[in-house]
Amino acid sequence: MSRNIVLAFTGRMASGKGSASDFFVKKHGAQKVQFSAPLRDVLDRLYLDQNRDNMQELSRVIRKNFGEDILARTIIRDVAKLGAGLFVVDGARRLADIASLRALPDFYLIAMTVPARMRYERMTRRSENPDDRTKTWEQFQAEERAEAESLIDQLMAEADFTIDNDCSIGEMNQRLEAMYQKIQHED
DSSP states (O other): OOSOEEEEEEOSTTSSHHHHHHHHHHHHOOEEEETHHHHHHHHHHTTOOOOHHHHHHHHHHHHHHHOTTHHHHHHHHHHHHHOSSEEEEEEEOOHHHHHHHTTSTTEEEEEEEOOHHHHHHHHHHHOOSTTSTTOOHHHHHHHHTSHHHHTHHHHHHTOSEEEEOOSOHHHHHHHHHHHHHHHHTOO
């Protein structure tokens, strides 16, 4: 690859952002960077659980004290440190993040969409966070109204591409590959 391409995935909880990132890692050798990585690092260092509540609170405190785009600036530095190639950024959640990331050449924001009930079922099956498996539908809906989730619809409106992920993983991968082919053939 002669140019750097940075693909950032956004979407509501359990919309397939991680699966989309994993597709590009496996199929195209992309390097993965995550907004949640620095938060998980801090929580581990403080011996706190890596649950959604702790990550949201830590994100709120860090952003309040160091700027709304602090995690995006961390991503930009991580990408620069990793070198050239294809990068996938999992978990873009705020307009300030995208405003900073748009400074990168060949940056694309991809919105992942999935109906709420399907996302809930996927979340409880995958159990990415310790409390996901036991989460009720009502708790899921309450988390959807949390600060970190509330801005995602605005962010998704800024997307360069939208992938409807209300399908099998194979079909989602085909949709992602078609999108990537369009990006690669842009001048």
